[in-house]
Amino acid sequence: MSQAPEALHSRFDVHDRKQFEIKLEYQPTGADETRYLVEAYLFLPSSLNIDAETYPRADFYAxxxxxxxxxxxxxxxxxxxxxEGSPLVKLEAWQRAGVAPESDVVYQAKLFSCVLRGALRRFATTVETRCDAKTGEAGRVDLETVVRQAGDSVPVVLERFRAWLRATGEAKLQEKTRASLRLVDEYVSLLVEQFxxxxxxxxxxxPRTGPWLPLRKGLMEAVLREESYRKEHRLRSVLSPTGDNEEYxxxxxxxKKFCMNVLFLSSRRRQRRQGWEEVLFAIAAGVAMAFATxxxxxxxxxxxxxxxxxxxxxVVGYMMKDRIKEGLRRMFSRVAATHLYDRTTDLVDPVTARAIGTCEERVDYGAxxxxPQAVSSLRLQDDFLTVSQGELSEAVIRYQKRIVLDARLLPRSERGLTGVTDILRLHVGRFLRDMDEPEFALEYVDLEDFSVGHIRGAKRYPVDLVFRFTVMEDGVRHESAQLVRLVLDRNGIQRMQNFIRAPEAPGVAPVAAPAGAPEPAGSVPIRPAALRQGA
Known part of the structure; x- marks a missing residue:
């Protein structure tokens, strides 16, 4: 299977009907400067009417x-x-010592909710994996222990946090700080309920017998306790079986946004390409003026x-000057588009407010x-695609994103350097505009009495996305590629397919996983990521 480099792990997902998502987990190895490049090649049927004129750069970036x-x-x-590195332990230590800036208290409280969310999500994922019918009884050997440990540990964690929260009532804190801590407490309660x-x-x-019944009851009792806790504190984040739960x-x-903003890097846009273009255009004007003079x-x-x-x-000299200037502007503009990125963004640490890296992006169309041949070879799935490459017209869009990080400015934990999670989300709404109706009625003749009826015919469009990942650390370059296919109709994304490349046969084209394969390796049905991941 085509994998991302060891330091860079990728995961593809359908976020909702109109959005496709790729999540990259990048762990620097410790070099002073580290960088990685993500290239996405989009192959679109020509009938979708996508090109540089109908889908300009500004719309793509939107x-x-x-x-x-x-x-x-x-x-x-x-x-x-x-x-010792636990946010909860630090909060308790600060409360006993009585010395801590309020901003640090809020930061550690939010970080506590993020760490708890990660632990609960791993627990829920473990339960999901163990309960999968494909794993059989062997996969459920330690499930009882996992559930009991979570059921016993989570109430203790919540009680410790809320005991600390009650103790802060005697401290002289600003009302904004107290409100922030109350929101963190509400979020923690919702996390337990969700997962x-x-x-x-x-x-x-x-089975609904044996140890599994009390395990279910124990988890649901914790859910009901958290719901009662929020009701007692007059919080409106309580599910209603009969309402639309809009406020919930x-x-x-x-x-979620409020508590997790301590992890998200803020962005500061720079017009780097525009500055270089102005210099090139000034040179073009100077050359034209020199000719006219x-x-x-x-x-x-x-x-x-x-x-x-x-x-x-x-007069003729002025005419030539004007054309020389415009010709050079067009030529320099193409040079800039070839060698410079469209957008440059500084990545800023939300705590220290220091720029720890940059993100550069560019997009190219058509000719x-x-x-690359390595990208084309990934698409050799069947005769249709093998022959259509070069024979039938299709629109090709290349999106590039380069991340450069200063590892010396990254936070450190007990486990070493903190890595980054890079989430890229693509909205496919523009691709759907020129699509045909999603369903047609096809004539069907019954062979027994030759009666004519109609059967359903689905009209869908495959869009191939090939991702190339390149990691550069200490002068060493690692590359890999992955093919993903989105199957679309006018209503949005119908399914996603990952394609597998066998490592022992590098010359063999990747193949789609069979219909009975696990979801991550084959067709992934539409199931919004937010519902799978919880809070």
């Missing part, structure tokens, strides 16, 4: 969303209670100033895109 954040520190529930309920839902395939979803989304000086020597010949030479 459909691309980039989020770069620090990786959530990995701690188990036991480590949250005892590790424990998700675990119980995944355990639906297990709104509060959940706000709390030379013509004028020659005409002064050759003809008298008050003459028709001098007048004609001066400006030279598709």
């Amino acid at each position: 459909d691309i969303h980039n989020y770069v954040r620090f990786k959530t520190p990995v701690m188990g529930l036991g480590e949250l209670l005892s590790s 424990f309920r998700r675990a119980v839902a995944d355990m639906d395939s297990l 979803m709104q509060r959940l989304g706000f709390l 030379s013509v004028a000086l020659w005409a002064q020597v050759r003809y008298t100033q008050v003459s028709l010949n001098f007048f004609l030479v001066a 400006a895109v030279k598709v």
Whole structure:
């Protein structure tokens, strides 16, 4: 299977009907400066009417969303209670010492919620994996232990945090700080409810006898305790079986953004390419002016100033100057588009407010895109694609993103350098505009009585995306590629396919996983990522 370099792990997902998402987990090895490059080649059927004129750069960038954040520190529930690096332990130590800036208190409280979220998500993922019918009984050997440990540890973690929160009532804190801590407490309560309920839902395939019934009851009792806790504190983030739960979803989304903003890097846009283009355009104007001046000086020597010949030479010289200037501007603009990135963004640490790296992006269309042979070979799936490359027209878009990080400015934890999570989300709404109706009625003749009926025919469009990942550290370059296919109709994304390349046969084209294969390796049905991941 085509994998990303060891330091860079990729995961593809369908975020919703209109958005495709790739999540990269990058872990620097310790070099002073480290960088990685993501190249995405989009192969679109020509019938979608996508090119540089109908889908200009500004529209493409409006459909691309980039989020770069620090990786959530990995701690188990036991480590949250005892590790020196635990945000909860630090909060308790500061409370006993009575010395800590309020901004640091809020930061550690938010970080505590992020670490707890990671631990709960790993727990829920473990339950989902163990309960999968394909794993069989062997995969459920330690499931009972995992569920019991989570059911026992989470209430202790919550009680320790809330005991600290009650103790802060005696401290002289600003009202904004107290409000922030209350929001963190609400978010923590929702996290437990979301992931424990998700675990119980995944355990639906297990027997309802033996140890599994009390395990379910234990998790649901924790869910009900958290719901009662929020009701007691008059919080409106409580699910209603009969309502639309609009306010619940709104509060959940706000709390997630509020607590996790300590991990997200802020961006500061720079117009680097524009500055270089202005220099190149000034050179073009200077060359054109030099030509016009030379013509004028020659005409002064050759003809008298008050003459028709001098007048004609001066006019022609000005005409040539104008065309030379515009021609050079176009030429320099192409040079800039070839060698310079469209957008440059500084990545800023949300705590120290220091720029720790840059993100550079560019997009190219059509003839400006030279598709490497390694990328083309990934698409040799069947006769259709093998013959269509070069025979049938298709639109090709190349998107490049280069991240450069100063590892010396990255935060450190007990496990070493903190890595980054790079999320890229593509909205496919523009691709759908010129599509045909998603369904047709096809005539069908019954062979017994030759009666004519109709059957359903689905009209869908495959869009291939080939990603190339390049990591450069200490002068060493690592590359890999991955093919993903989105199957679209006018209503949005219908499914996503990952393609597998066998490592022992590098010359063999990748193949789609069979229909019965696990989701990550084959067709992924539409199931919004937000519902799978919880809060």
